[in-house]
Amino acid sequence: MSATMQDANVHAGAGANGGDAPQPRPQVSAFRLIATLGVAGAVAGGLIVTVFQWAEPRILHHQAQAIAQAVDEVLQGPDRTETLFVWDGALVAAPPAGVDTLQLDRVWAGYDGSGNRVGFAIIGGEAGFQDIILVMFGYDPVTSRLMGMRILDSKETPGLGDKIFKDEVFVDQFRTAQVPMVPTKPGAGTGDPREVDTITGATISARTVINIINNRIARMTPLLETVGGGP
């Protein structure tokens, strides 16, 4: 036993006897120490696994619900949507059996009542002012225009950076903007449909949203061209 451990035992003994002469506590075997922590770890692990098995389907359900609402919003209420997975350099509705689809990059195609495709909902994320900003946007590759934008996750500064999802004027610009978008100082636009006004006091966050969408569309365009069934 080390000197430090002996000291600790002496202190513990003194406390237990309420001020009597310090008496060292009996030495505890290394096996008992390991066994105590081992059993405690096993019980804790079992408890966590049990609760995880109960919680996981509910967590996945909430995530799917949030994604479905966002897809509906950025594609302006399509009649039907189809999930497509990025697999082997193309977008496919059903990847080969055995592939975990949760690990694959996804886009959602929206269709109107006549079965015509109205656009794609795409997710992208990059570092903003505080942390990663996760964006979903609707995009029509035929007209090269956006259909809507929704921030899925953001930790930008309250009152400033969070205007990227609280400022309706900023958000509404993404319902008609043409890509590639050009960030513009508020009030300094020339009427070009590619111009998107940034937010005073939240320029970095606003520019990040624009960059995320521009970069993601540049990457996804070759894949979107592989999808049939367009208008």
Added chain:
Amino acid sequence: MRATTAQQDLIRGIWRENPVLVQLLGLCPALAVTNTVANGLAMSIATFFVMLGSSIFVSLLRKYIPGEVRISAYILIIATFVTLVDLLLAAIVPEIHRALGAFIALIVVNCMILSRQEAFAARRTVGRSILDATGTGIGFTIAMVMLSGIREVLGNGTFLGYSVLGPHFEPWIIMILPPGGFFTLGVLMLVLAWWTQRKVRRPQPRQWRHQVVIRETAVAGGGD
């Protein structure tokens, strides 16, 4: 160890030994997530659940945990309850879970919880430990609601999301930013210290005046 009654165990942590305002424990979540009352309340409830569960288990197992590994064992118990809270919040209230972010996981290192295990639950019965955890949890909640209430009202013009200062109020953005947390905590502690000092000083002038009056009367009487 000083003997206390069950009633003292319950009420001590609520105000007189408030964990945040008096003992200055658990300041990380108190400053980080109190930008809205909803976040402050959710963090308080999560912390209370972890503290209560940990206290029960530490008290139950206190005779079986060797002193040499007690801190490791306490951390293991606390971490288990934090993981359970994290999963339950994500499954039941995903919006709150997203708002609290990484701070749920950081409850593991909240020194307020570990201090109650080491100082109380490891030496007392389960019943007393439950009372102590409940009192400390209520005290933590009171401090969190005070902090978050002031910050949300001044920083956003709302309380629990309801507008209280009208549409013409210009929010003090700094109050919901990190400096606003430090500023509010400092002001609260200043007011609390002033209040405590005021209570301590109050009886002294009365005794002094009383003695002066007696002396003056004696002198006056002697003169006649």
